[in-house]
Amino acid sequence: MRKRRISAEELDHIIKLKQAGASWLKMQGEIGIPRRSAKRAYEEWERSKSSEELKIARTNVAAEEFRDHMNSLVALARSLLSSFYIPAPMTEMDNADQVLEDFWRRDIHPEQIGGLRKEEERRIIRQNKMLLKSLQEHTREKVRWQALEEWKEAFTVYMQHCMILRTEAKKVVGNVLNQRPQLELRIGTKGTGQKIIEDMAKGVVESVWRGILAGQIEDAHASIGTKLLLNNDTAVSFGKAASTLMLQFDDAKLAEEVADVCKSAVRILCQGKKSHLIQDMKDDMDTMEKRVRELEEMLDELVLRPLILRTRCELCPA
Numbered sequence: 001m002r003k004r005r006i007s008a009e010e011l012d013h014i015i016k017l018k019q020a021g022a023s024w025l026k027m028q029g030e031i032g033i034p035r036r037s038a039k040r041a042y043e044e045w046e047r048s049k050s051s052e053e054l055k056i057a058r059t060n061v062a063a064e065e066f067r068d069h070m071n072s073l074v075a076l077a078r079s080l081l082s083s084f085y086i087p088a089p090m091t092e093m094d095n096a097d098q099v100l101e102d103f104w105r106r107d108i109h110p111e112q113i114g115g116l117r118k119e120e121e122r123r124i125i126r127q128n129k130m131l132l133k134s135l136q137e138h139t140r141e142k143v144r145w146q147a148l149e150e151w152k153e154a155f156t157v158y159m160q161h162c163m164i165l166r167t168e169a170k171k172v173v174g175n176v177l178n179q180r181p182q183l184e185l186r187i188g189t190k191g192t193g194q195k196i197i198e199d200m201a202k203g204v205v206e207s208v209w210r211g212i213l214a215g216q217i218e219d220a221h222a223s224i225g226t227k228l229l230l231n232n233d234t235a236v237s238f239g240k241a242a243s244t245l246m247l248q249f250d251d252a253k254l255a256e257e258v259a260d261v262c263k264s265a266v267r268i269l270c271q272g273k274k275s276h277l278i279q280d281m282k283d284d285m286d287t288m289e290k291r292v293r294e295l296e297e298m299l300d301e302l303v304l305r306p307l308i309l310r311t312r313c314e315l316c317p318a
Helices: 008-019 024-031 035-083 096-105 118-139 146-178 181-188 193-213 217-223 252-271 275-298 301-310
Strands: 224-228 234-238 246-249
Touching: 008 024, 008 035, 024 035, 035 096, 035 118, 035 275, 035 301, 096 118, 096 146, 118 301, 146 181, 146 193, 146 252, 146 275, 181 252, 193 217, 193 234, 193 246, 193 252, 193 275, 217 224, 217 252, 224 252, 234 252, 246 252, 252 275, 275 301
Parallel strands: none
Antiparallel strands: 224 234, 234 246
């Protein structure tokens, strides 16, 4: 026996009657459709409706998951960009991997205050590395990720040059003081002479570095000066209100002479035989700045979100 074909209008009528509580027998008498045919049509409609609802629900869940995924990638990109900086020359660091270690451990969606347990830290590191891979997959056609490797290389070379500068600064300060034996003796009588000489070298390094940052290498010595403190001591300062390093003396004349030695050392480093080292550091810093600017432009949120929407990665929700 052939199945009774139910029209769309008849199906609508069946649905309304059934949802109103009508029995299949009553429905057969009212609309003239065999109760088995009516029941079968209604059940097929219910399965179809459930399937469609499930599809819509899955689509909504996928959309929400994708939104969370995109937000995580944007947050990771922001965290990565904030990791880039040019450390002061006195920083004890060998290479860029140490900078990125802090980035890997940084929770882009912090949920707790205080220290993390080891297992939590491992989870964060693992997820950040997965997200970076995902970010690179989404942006591989638009972002030149080689810029990150070039930044790391320039950073490592820069830190090597910083170590050399620190060594040279000690030598130069020592050489200048050797030409002023009476001054070296007076510093020694302070009881902390060696510490003062070491701090003088640190101040020289910082003055040179800040001169490079400001694009005023030739005038880097001008940032060294003296000032009278509230307790009537005199301090030698390095950098225009930027440096935290100060050498304090109760003898104003001695402070002036120490400042003069440091200025001479800065001039020798910036204009003498080692001036190529200063230029190398400037080139390193310029390279780092350029690579960071390049990544900042391509990983800007306004660029990144449309790019993620148009592409897929292994972590994208289906």
